[in-house]
Amino acid sequence: MLNCFRSSKTNLALALGALALFSGCRGSSNTSAQSKPQVWVWGSKGPKLGQFKGPRAIIVAKDGFVYVADRASRVSKWTKDGKCVLNWMAPVVRNGRFEGPEGITDLPDGDLAVTNTHANRVLIYSPDGKLKSQFGSYGMKPGQFLLVTGITADKDGFIYCSDYGGQFDRVSKWTKDGKLIANWPGHGEGPRQFRRPCGLAISKAGDLLVADIANHRVQILDKNTGVYKGQFSVQGRANGQMTYPYGVAVDGAGLVYTVEYSLHRVQKWSSDGKKWLATWGGPGRLPGQLANPWGLSVDKDGTVYVADTNNDRVQKFHF
Numbered sequence: 001m002l003n004c005f006r007s008s009k010t011n012l013a014l015a016l017g018a019l020a021l022f023s024g025c026r027g028s029s030n031t032s033a034q035s036k037p038q039v040w041v042w043g044s045k046g047p048k049l050g051q052f053k054g055p056r057a058i059i060v061a062k063d064g065f066v067y068v069a070d071r072a073s074r075v076s077k078w079t080k081d082g083k084c085v086l087n088w089m090a091p092v093v094r095n096g097r098f099e100g101p102e103g104i105t106d107l108p109d110g111d112l113a114v115t116n117t118h119a120n121r122v123l124i125y126s127p128d129g130k131l132k133s134q135f136g137s138y139g140m141k142p143g144q145f146l147l148v149t150g151i152t153a154d155k156d157g158f159i160y161c162s163d164y165g166g167q168f169d170r171v172s173k174w175t176k177d178g179k180l181i182a183n184w185p186g187h188g189e190g191p192r193q194f195r196r197p198c199g200l201a202i203s204k205a206g207d208l209l210v211a212d213i214a215n216h217r218v219q220i221l222d223k224n225t226g227v228y229k230g231q232f233s234v235q236g237r238a239n240g241q242m243t244y245p246y247g248v249a250v251d252g253a254g255l256v257y258t259v260e261y262s263l264h265r266v267q268k269w270s271s272d273g274k275k276w277l278a279t280w281g282g283p284g285r286l287p288g289q290l291a292n293p294w295g296l297s298v299d300k301d302g303t304v305y306v307a308d309t310n311n312d313r314v315q316k317f318h319f
Contacts, residue, residue: 005254030211037280037317039288042082045312050076050084054100055307055314056294057114059281063127066297066305069114070106075129080299082316090131102198102294103151103161103229107176113151113159120145122161124176135178140168142183148212150247152200154223159206162197169194171210171221184226189215191228199247199295204254204271211248211258216241218248218258218273232273236261240276247307252300259306264290266306266317285311 043052054071061067066078069090079088090101090235101123103115111132121136136145143240146165153159158181159174164236170185171194186193195214203209208223216235221228233242247259265281291310298304304317 009240009278012073022045025099026044027123037288037319040082040316041287042314042316043084043312044080047072049087052076052312052314054309054312056100056102056309058103058295058297058307058314059104059106060109060111060297060299060303060305061110061127063106063110065127066314067104067106067112068261068307069101069104073100075101075112075114075125077127077129080303080316086129088125090114091119091131092125102149102293103200105152105159107153107155107278109176110153111176113153113176115148115151115161116150117147120148122148122151122159122174122178133177133242135174140165142172143180148198149198152202152208154202155207158223160200160223162194162200162210164194164196167199171197171200171226173207173223173226182224182226184221191225191231192219192221194219199245199249201248201250201256201258203250203256209248209250209256209273211245213244213246213261216243216245217246218242220273230273232269233258239267239279240265247295249296249298249304251298253302255302257296257298257304259293259296261292261294261309266290266296266304268292280317281306287315288317290315 023226055068057069069075073090099113102117114123120138124133145163148163150162162171164226167187169187186260194212194292199211201209208221210219217231218235220230244262245258246261256269258267264283270280293306294309295307307317
């Protein structure tokens with residue numbers, strides 16, 4: 001573990017350019033009346049500390065730091081003003097091949113849970129990068145994973161994971177020490193069936209939100225029983241529709257945010273998902289534009305942090 005010596009902030013000119021960009025968006029990039037966010041860019045492509053290789057998972061933790069996991073199996077710790085303060089490597093498997101985590105969350109006790117996706121396990125870290133424990137193994141039986149992707153935790157410390165593989169999809173519930181509490185498999189397009197579930201979040205009402213990627217929707221499940229309680233969005237490119245949503249997050253007021261990999265955008269919804277509120281982003285490399293974003297997280301005040309995956313950076317948006 002090494003301290004990061006580099007941080008990437010947008011200067012004033014970039015921020016003003018981003019505001020102009022956002023105010024002039026068209027099509028799928030239109031915002032609501034709540035437009036012209038401030039935007040900051042963190043990092044760049046590279047192997048150095050404070051740089052990224054395809055960041056995919058991000059969490060604004062309760063300790064006030066932002067944690068990011070990328071394809072190079074790195075986890076980095078950032079201040080909210082874009083300074084990298086710590087960097088560590090997740091385990092590397094399969095003959096030295098780097099396997100990047102696809103999910104990260106913080107737990108009520110301050111530790112972090114990271115999905116080591118291709119190693120079929122969940123890793124528990126301290127905030128300073130010490131690996132404390134892990135659970136999971138390869139397989140389709142309860143208590144195992146295929147490709148474990150999304151992860152979140154509730155206020156009681158229960159951990160929720162999504163995994164998939166071929167005709168197999170499921171969401172599961174665990175204790176921090178790896179005891180399986182519930183297993184909810186289902187492949188398909190019906191209620192509580194999934195086609196590559198990924199990002200997870202807990203709603204204001206205490207339900208589990210599941211980004212159901214290839215069904216182009218977010219499903220709402222009872223986090224105790226797994227019972228289907230509804231969904232929002234249908235496939236499409238218009239505001240209030242979705243195409244391949246990879247991530248979902250909830251802010252302090254309970255408002256819901258989704259990020260779409262193929263449409264390069266973020267959408268904001270009411271707490272029950274029934275009302276579309278805003279859209280921003282759009283394809284590109286400029287500040288405020290996105291390239292296949294994978295994950296997002298939201299601070300209590302509604303500041304949005306996006307893993308801008310194929311731009312090899314993180315973007316921070318504040319209205």
